[in-house]
Each structure stands twice: as structure tokens, then as C-alpha cells.
Amino acid sequence: MSKRALASNVLEKLGVLRALEYFRSKPGILIITHHRIGNAEASRFDRAVFSASADALDEQIRYFKRHLNIVGGEELAALVSGRQKLTRMHVAITFDDGYLEDYRTSFDILKSNGCSGSFFLVPEYVGTATVPWWDEIAYLVRNTSKPRVVFEYPAPLTVEIAGDREDAIRTVLNLYKRNDNHDGEALLRELREQVECELPPVERRFVSWEEAREMKAAGMTIGSHTQTHRILGQLTAEEQRWEMQQSKRVIEENIGDSVDSIAYPVGIRGAFDEMTERIAAELGYSTGFSFYGGVNTLECLRPTNLLRIATNPDPLLFRAETMFLSRAGWLPY
Numbered sequence: 001m002s003k004r005a006l007a008s009n010v011l012e013k014l015g016v017l018r019a020l021e022y023f024r025s026k027p028g029i030l031i032i033t034h035h036r037i038g039n040a041e042a043s044r045f046d047r048a049v050f051s052a053s054a055d056a057l058d059e060q061i062r063y064f065k066r067h068l069n070i071v072g073g074e075e076l077a078a079l080v081s082g083r084q085k086l087t088r089m090h091v092a093i094t095f096d097d098g099y100l101e102d103y104r105t106s107f108d109i110l111k112s113n114g115c116s117g118s119f120f121l122v123p124e125y126v127g128t129a130t131v132p133w134w135d136e137i138a139y140l141v142r143n144t145s146k147p148r149v150v151f152e153y154p155a156p157l158t159v160e161i162a163g164d165r166e167d168a169i170r171t172v173l174n175l176y177k178r179n180d181n182h183d184g185e186a187l188l189r190e191l192r193e194q195v196e197c198e199l200p201p202v203e204r205r206f207v208s209w210e211e212a213r214e215m216k217a218a219g220m221t222i223g224s225h226t227q228t229h230r231i232l233g234q235l236t237a238e239e240q241r242w243e244m245q246q247s248k249r250v251i252e253e254n255i256g257d258s259v260d261s262i263a264y265p266v267g268i269r270g271a272f273d274e275m276t277e278r279i280a281a282e283l284g285y286s287t288g289f290s291f292y293g294g295v296n297t298l299e300c301l302r303p304t305n306l307l308r309i310a311t312n313p314d315p316l317l318f319r320a321e322t323m324f325l326s327r328a329g330w331l332p333y
């Protein structure tokens with residue numbers, strides 16, 4: 001039995017989860033990050049970006065409705081800015097990248113539950129069949145017949161592919177995410193030259209502007225995830241400004257409304273910095289979302305660096321995590 005499964009069994013047996021549900025929540029905002037919704041195992045691309053199946057997402061939202069208060073749009077902005085007082089724990093549901101499942105699956109699930117979510121789009125991907133760097137790396141590493149790939153850029157690294165492909169994929173993705181990678185295309189070229197396989201033909205993979213407008217009209221929030229999804233921490237100040245300014249302008253033109261939220265690509269520590277936050281604020285973003293752990297309690301709430309948590313593949317353990325964070329403000333492990 002895995003550690004996670006063991007932990008969720010123990011929590012259930014001890015009645016810890018039930019007990020937590022009856023505790024009063026702390027004032028704060030718990031923000032959930034999703035990427036793709038669906039069956040990860042069936043994907044030919046990066047399986048790690050699947051955060052939940054459609055059923056698991058629906059079930060998560062129903063659980064949140066019972067034990068937390070789901071917020072989005074104006075109300076979320078008002079709580080973050082302090083215009084509306086935080087008196088209990090709220091939960092916000094966010095989706096990065098703008099994959100087609102946002103429209104086809106998540107939008108329907110949110111609507112049927114009567115709640116709203118935030119969707120962060122990359123204008124360069126909108127309405128296209130783009131295969132972004134993480135999906136390309138995953139596909140090429142999974143499908144090559146080569147036993148290893150040798151990288152020179154951004155640092156010398158030999159990746160053995162003979163064993164578990166998922167481990168090799170993570171290793172190459174981590175190389176791409178390094179802060180000294182200033183030219184992602186150079187890294188991808190090295191990979192493409194060695195793998196002797198090509199990406200398959202694909203249909204449209206990202207939501208269109210028309211779909212985004214429909215989502216917006218139904219109460220969803222449309223935010224920016226930068227113009228081209230480059231990792232901001234790898235860029236100069238001017239490049240960062242362009243990514244955030246251009247995406248804001250293009251999304252605003254296409255949805256016909258102002259855009260004041262941004263999710264920083266990758267979002268982990270180092271994928272953006274204080275300069276990023278300063279530029280975002282100067283450009284008129286009132287909320288900036290990172291992607292590292294924790295809950296935004298009154299003491300730590302920072303509008304341009306809102307903490308977000310990933311979902312846990314074990315539904316029971318994910319419930320326990322959300323209850324610990326909303327009732328105690330911390331996780332027991």
C-alpha cells in the first residue's frame with residue numbers, strides 16, 4: 001500500500017476527516033490549480049498535467065459546496081483586495097493553459113454546480129492545435145527508440161530512456177524549467193535532433209476566443225497566463241513586461257472586457273520573482289497566482305502572489321488536505 005493510500009485509510013478509520021469538517025474554518029482563501037481534466041493514462045502527451053477526471057472534478061466541487069464557500073470573479077477580487085472582509089475560508093477553482101477540456105468538460109461541471117472558476121489563457125495557443133513544450137517533450141521522450149538523450153543546453157545532461165519513461169520525461173522537463181534556460185527552443189532542437197520521431201498530427205487542442213467569450217458571459221473569469229507561456233523567471237524585465245502586457249491586451253480585445261488576473265507559467269518558486277509581481281501590478285493586474293503550496297490566510301495574503309495547491313490523485317486524501325488547510329491553516333505532513 002502506498003504512503004498516500006495508507007494515510008487516507010488511517011484518516012478515514014480515525015474519523016479525522018469527519019471531525020475536521022465540523023470545525024470552524026479560518027478566514028482565508030484556498031485556491032485549487034487544475035490543468036487538464038480527463039484520463040491521463042490515455043494521453044500521448046504530458047500525463048502530469050491531468051489534475052482530475054471529470055467525475056473527480058465534479059465530486060471535488062460538490063464536496064467544497066458542502067464544507068467551504070466557492071468564490072470567483074468579482075467576489076474573489078473583492079476578498080483579495082480587502083474590499084470584502086474575510087470571515088471564513090473560501091475556495092477558488094482555477095484552470096491554467098486553456099486546454100479544450102476547459103470548455104468541453106470543466107465549464108459544464110462548474111455551470112451544473114452553479115459556481116464559477118478562473119481560466120488562464122495563453123493567447124498564442126487560443127484556438128490552435130499547438131503542442132506546447134511540456135507536451136512535446138513528453139511525447140518525444142515516450143516515443144523515441146533511442147536509449148538515451150544527451151543535452152548540452154542549458155547544462156550538460158545525459159538522460160537514460162531505457163527505464164521508466166515517465167521519470168525520463170520529468171528529468172527533461174526539469175532541465176527545461178531551470179532558470180539558466182534562456183532559450184527553450186535550443187533545448188527542444190537538441191531533443192528533436194536525437195529522438196528520430198516526430199509529433200503526430202493533432203486536432204485543435206485549446207479553447208477558441210468564441211468559447212472563451214461564452215464562458216465569460218456565463219460568469220467565468222478569463223485571465224492571462226502570459227502571451228507565449230515562457231517561464232517569466234528565465235526572462236529579462238522587458239521580456240516579462242511584454243509577455244504580461246501583450247497577453248492582457250490581446251485577451252481584453254477578444255473577450256471585450258478587462259483582464260486583471262494572471263497565473264504565472266509553471267508558477268513554482270523561481271518561475272517568477274518580485275520583479276514579476278511589481279511589473280504585473282504596474283500593468284494593472286490586481287491578482288497574480290503562483291503554483292506552490294499553502295492557503296492564503298489573512299496573515300500571508302499577497303494579491304500578486306496568491307498561493308495555490310495542486311489536487312491530490314487520492315480523492316480522500318485531497319479532502320483531508322483541504323480540510324486541514326481550511327480548518328488549521330497547515331498540513332500534518
Ligand SMILES: [Zn+2]
Binds near residue numbers: 096097225229265266
Ligand atoms: Zn501553464
